[in-house]
Amino acid sequence: MxxxxxxxxxxxxxxxxxxxxxxxxxxxxxxxxxxxxxxxxxxxxxxxxxxxxxxxxxxxxxxxxxxxxxxxxxxxxxxxxxxxxxxxxxxxxxxxxxxxxxxxxxxxxxxxxxxxxxxxxGLADAPQSRTGIKVVTVPDERWGRRDIKTVQLLYPSMGKMAAKARGADDAWMVEDGAVTEGTSNNAYIVRDGVIVTRHLGTEILHGITRAAVLRFAREAQMRVEERAFTVEEALSADEAFVTSASAFVMPVVEIDGQRIGTGAPGRVATRLREIYLEESRKVAV
CATH class of the missing domain: 3.30.470.10 (Aminotransferase class 4, branched-chain amino acid transferase, N-terminal domain)
Incomplete structure (x- = not known):
């Protein structure tokens, strides 16, 4: 039908x-x-x-x-x-x-x-939320107004295909040595209990899920830093994850072939996913 x-x-x-x-x-x-x-x-x-x-x-x-x-x-x-x-x-x-x-x-x-x-x-019960995803890094060659959610998605699509060609699930885009975002999500790392994600600006999309997750994190007394982070920081992070409207909070367990943390979904990402789904369902319309 x-x-x-x-x-x-x-x-x-x-x-x-x-x-x-x-x-x-x-x-x-x-x-x-x-x-x-x-x-x-x-x-x-x-x-x-x-x-x-x-x-x-x-x-x-x-x-x-x-x-x-x-x-x-x-x-x-x-x-x-x-x-x-x-x-x-x-x-x-x-x-x-x-x-x-x-x-x-x-x-x-x-x-x-x-x-x-x-x-x-079963959107909220995606198997990858329990195993995590693998990402690779690619140069960010998009136009400068990424804060506008336009349908200009060819380069992110190319990034996704480059990731698949390298045996990964997604790509994180990098500009001047710092991660901007994923092909269709915002990117995060966790270091010493601190959640780090790029600050808002024209370089990234102002994610709706991002805003909610950061609000919930702060309400749960988690420390948050909104700043640029490098690929090197990400590789040495305790854990990593992405957020988007369709993936919610999705753990990242490998970047450029290197295991992140224990190589399994981390405690922070797992807890934030639980909180986000629980709280979002309460106010869904």
């Missing part, structure tokens, strides 16, 4: 969904996106994703296409129509369709809004 997707006001079977070949998301990656997790049929941290969507659009001079409440209702309807218990809902907003030109089209050009679901049964 095909999925029901949302395209510009219509709920359609996926095989009937269409976007113009002149859409600027297709031609220029002139678009932003969000991915919201669903656990037990409820949305995790929806408000955070909606706020970041609004910020990303604003940085590109685009308005919100509709109110947050309207977006919430679309998310809920798609989850219901697709019987989505555990999984993800993808949202993309583009500047719309116009004749191909590097200059932006007229401000009144209708935006394109697309949403679809991805079913992932």
């Amino acid at each position: 095909s999925r029901t997707v949302y395209v510009n006001g219509d709920y359609l079977p996926e095989e009937e969904a269409k976007i113009s070949v002149f859409d600027r998301g297709f031609l220029f990656a002139d678009a932003v996106y969000e991915v919201t997790s669903v656990l037990g049929g409820k949305l995790i941290d929806f408000d955070g994703h909606a706020k970041r969507l609004e910020r990303s659009l604003g940085e590109l001079g685009m308005p919100m296409p509709m109110s947050r409440d309207a977006l919430l209702q679309i998310h809920r309807r798609l989850a219901q129509e697709n019987d989505l218990e555990d999984g993800l809902i993808y949202l993309q907003v583009t500047r719309g369709a116009a004749d191909r030109d590097f200059a932006y089209p007229a401000p009144d050009t209708p935006q394109s809004v697309v949403l679809f679901t991805q079913s992932k049964p």
Whole structure:
């Protein structure tokens, strides 16, 4: 059975969904996106994703296409129509369709809004959360505004494939000797009980899961440092992990072929995953 997707006001079977070949998301990656997790049929941290969507659009001079409440209702309807218990809902907003030109089209050009679901049964119980993942490092060669969640994802995709070619699960990107982030997640190390993750700026995405995890860590009296860390620091760390909307808190047990800590998921990452899932489920909508 095909999925029901949302395209510009219509709920359609996926095989009937269409976007113009002149859409600027297709031609220029002139678009932003969000991915919201669903656990037990409820949305995790929806408000955070909606706020970041609004910020990303604003940085590109685009308005919100509709109110947050309207977006919430679309998310809920798609989850219901697709019987989505555990999984993800993808949202993309583009500047719309116009004749191909590097200059932006007229401000009144209708935006394109697309949403679809991805079913992932047992999302919160991923086996890798118990074994950890392996990462490799690659140069960070993306554009400079990584704080805007655009659909310009070719280089992260290349990084992911480079990791797979080297027998790893993901890549951490490195700029001027310091780790920025993973291909689709924020990166952390733990040294002497202190959680270290890169400070916010234009170099990394301002992760919604990152914000929640750091808040929970501080509430649990864990020490946190928001600063750049080097690959050398990561290799000598006691443990490492990543966070994202789809992976939650995921331990990292190997970097560039070198075992991190004991080579097994660490105590801090394991506890933060438990706290994040427990607290996020309490306030899911």
